Amino acid sequence: GENVEQHPSxxxxxxxxxxxxxxxxxxxxxxxxxxxxxxxxxxxxxxIDIRSNVGEKKDQRIAVTLNKTAKHFSLHIxxxxxxxxxxxFCAARGRSNxxxxxxxxxxxxxxP
Amino acid sequence: xxxxxxxxxxxxxxxxxxxxxxxxxxxGHNAMYWYKQSAKKPLELMFVYNFKEQTExxxxxxxxxxxxxxxxxxxLHLxxxxxxxxxxxLCASxxxxxxxxxxxxxxxxxxxTVV
Numbered sequence: 001g002e003n004v005e006q007h008p009s010x011x012x013x014x015x016x017x018x019x020x021x022x023x024x025x026x027x028x029x030x031x032x033x034x035x036x037x038x039x040x041x042x043x044x045x046x047x048i049d050i051r052s053n054v055g056e057k058k059d060q061r062i063a064v065t066l067n068k069t070a071k072h073f074s075l076h077i078x079x080x081x082x083x084x085x086x087x088x089f090c091a092a093r094g095r096s097n098x099x100x101x102x103x104x105x106x107x108x109x110x111x112p
Numbered sequence: 113x114x115x116x117x118x119x120x121x122x123x124x125x126x127x128x129x130x131x132x133x134x135x136x137x138x139x140g141h142n143a144m145y146w147y148k149q150s151a152k153k154p155l156e157l158m159f160v161y162n163f164k165e166q167t168e169x170x171x172x173x174x175x176x177x178x179x180x181x182x183x184x185x186x187x188l189h190l191x192x193x194x195x196x197x198x199x200x201x202l203c204a205s206x207x208x209x210x211x212x213x214x215x216x217x218x219x220x221x222x223x224x225t226v227v
Binding site for chain 1: 116118152153154155157160202204214215216217218219220221
């Protein structure tokens, strides 16, 4: 079936450094790839998304890149800050319906 | 109130109890979802309501029963649950179009513990 693999499961970076989280999807027909951030005690919140007709999208310190040939997409966070500490989820919309296929999440820890 | 609101935030129930989770969205969206979130696992889609009609039920046990009385409210009725049902239950809403939806808004979830 359709699936999304996300790596790493835990990522620890020094404050001010960059963080990269990678996801691979199985369905070549997937056309929409959102990233969500989940802080402790809260539900996931959409932070950035990309559609299959573009290769990169940027919003201040965060960016997402998409490689359709390789079927993977990545989240890049530059100049990390303590408030970036959270669990990040990637997702892909599959062909069978309009619902999202989710990665297992990455716990990002920003060390002071 | 804005966004998606879930109540209660925490719930402890015995295996023979009956309880209900409530979700309300104030965004004017036309689709609502129930997800189950367990530690270190992908979000599991349980139910989808689109225009108040249930359009998806991902092989969820019958001890979970959804109800969507209108486009703003969603309930999840629980009865005779098992300890493995303990998890965070998330409600979400989105605006569906013919080409799909482009972003969910999640509530903060109900942390359910079955004892």
